[in-house]
Amino acid sequence: xxxxxxxxxxxxxxxxxxxxxxxxxxxxxxxxYWYQQILGQGPKLxxxxxxxxxxDDSQLPKDRFSAERLKGVDSTLKIQPAKLEDSAVxxxxxxxxxxxxxxxxxxxxGTRLTVL
Amino acid sequence: xxxxxxxxxxxxxxxRAANLPCNHSTISGNEYVYWYRQIHSQGPQYxxxxxKNNETNEMASLIITEDRKSSTLILPHATLRDxxxxxxxVRDNxxxxxxxxxGTRLSVLP
Numbered sequence: 001x002x003x004x005x006x007x008x009x010x011x012x013x014x015x016x017x018x019x020x021x022x023x024x025x026x027x028x029x030x031x032x033y034w035y036q037q038i039l040g041q042g043p044k045l046x047x048x049x050x051x052x053x054x055x056d057d058s059q060l061p062k063d064r065f066s067a068e069r070l071k072g073v074d075s076t077l078k079i080q081p082a083k084l085e086d087s088a089v090x091x092x093x094x095x096x097x098x099x100x101x102x103x104x105x106x107x108x109x110g111t112r113l114t115v116l
Numbered sequence: 117x118x119x120x121x122x123x124x125x126x127x128x129x130x131x132r133a134a135n136l137p138c139n140h141s142t143i144s145g146n147e148y149v150y151w152y153r154q155i156h157s158q159g160p161q162y163x164x165x166x167x168k169n170n171e172t173n174e175m176a177s178l179i180i181t182e183d184r185k186s187s188t189l190i191l192p193h194a195t196l197r198d199x200x201x202x203x204x205x206v207r208d209n210x211x212x213x214x215x216x217x218x219g220t221r222l223s224v225l226p
Contacts, residue, residue, distance in 0.1 A: 004159070035216075040218070041218055042118070042201075042203055042216030042217050042218055042219055043160065043216045044216070045213050045214070045215075048213065056213060091159050091160075093159070093160075103207070103209060104162045105152075105160075105162065105214065106162075107158075107159025107160050107161070108159050109157070109158060109159055110158075110159055
């Protein structure tokens with residue numbers, strides 16, 4: 001089966017510019033996650049969608065970050081305006097979440113963002 | 117914050133078993149132990165998970181102590197391709213999020 005697709009793979013922008021990342025999850029996976037991974041650290045959850053509804057966005061910096069998942073499939077994550085500290089790899093993951101069942105998250109390759 | 121503690125780095129000789137420890141002394145009764153790994157420039161990849169019994173699959177074995185306060189991931193015959201960061205995560209299966217710590221950087225040496 002096809003994996004989680006993300007684009008672009010790399011992006012370089014200047015601070016205060018805007019940027020958007022795209023994610024296409026595995027077909028049939030209702031749950032979609034966006035993580036931020038700063039160099040040397042583990043991934044940190046930014047937002048979780050169940051179908052097209054937000055389940056958890058408690059760690060999303062909402063003054064500059066936004067995300068949507070229209071029609072419950074693809075998702076976009078946007079940063080506007082970007083700051084230097086936003087330089088990181090942005091990972092998208094999806095899962096077939098079953099309450100009470102084990103949860104395997106499938107990750108995409110990530111988008112490496114560099115803010116200059 | 118992550119609920120687990122792992123050594124920051126480990127080395128292992130190619131062909132030997134790699135034993136990666138994880139402490140999770142505050143684990144609750146309905147929380148599972150999950151292991152993921154992240155090879156350079158890739159997203160994390162699921163390895164194995166368990167509740168209280170030892171588990172084995174084609175990739176690894178998971179040994180959980182009887183009091184469930186620690187566990188060990190075993191790669192029985194490590195290869196160079198096993199060089200990666202290994203994350204130990206505890207999570208229930210009723211909606212808790214995965215909280216990744218910094219993990220253990222395993223270097224498999226020729």
